[in-house]
Amino acid sequence: MTDKELEKYFETYMDFFLTEGWQQFKEEFDESFKHLNTLDTLHDEKQFMYRKGQLEVLHRLVGFEDAIKSAFEEYNNAKSV
DSSP: OOHHHHHHHHHHHHHHHTSHHHHHHHHHHHHHHHHHOOSTTOOSHHHHHHHHHHHHHHHHHHTHHHHHHHHHHHHHHHHTO
16 A cells, blocks of 8 residues: 555545544444453353454454554554655
8 A cells, every 4th residue: 555545544544534424433332342342141151152242343343443543553653754
C-alpha cells in the first residue's frame, strides 16, 4: 500500500468512528460484552468454550477503534522519523 493509500485508509476509519452509527454499534457491543462476561450461567465445558468464542469476537469488535487509532499513531510516528 502506498503512503497515499494508507493515509486514505486511516482517514476513512477516523471519519467512520465519528458517525452516530458507529457509536451506536459500539455501545451495543459494549453492553453485550458486559452481559456475557460472566461464568455464572455456564453449566458445562461446552457452554464455557462457546462463551469463550463469543467473548473473543466481542473483544475484537469493542477494541477495533482503539487498534486502528493505535496503528494510525504508529504510522504517523514512523513517518516523522
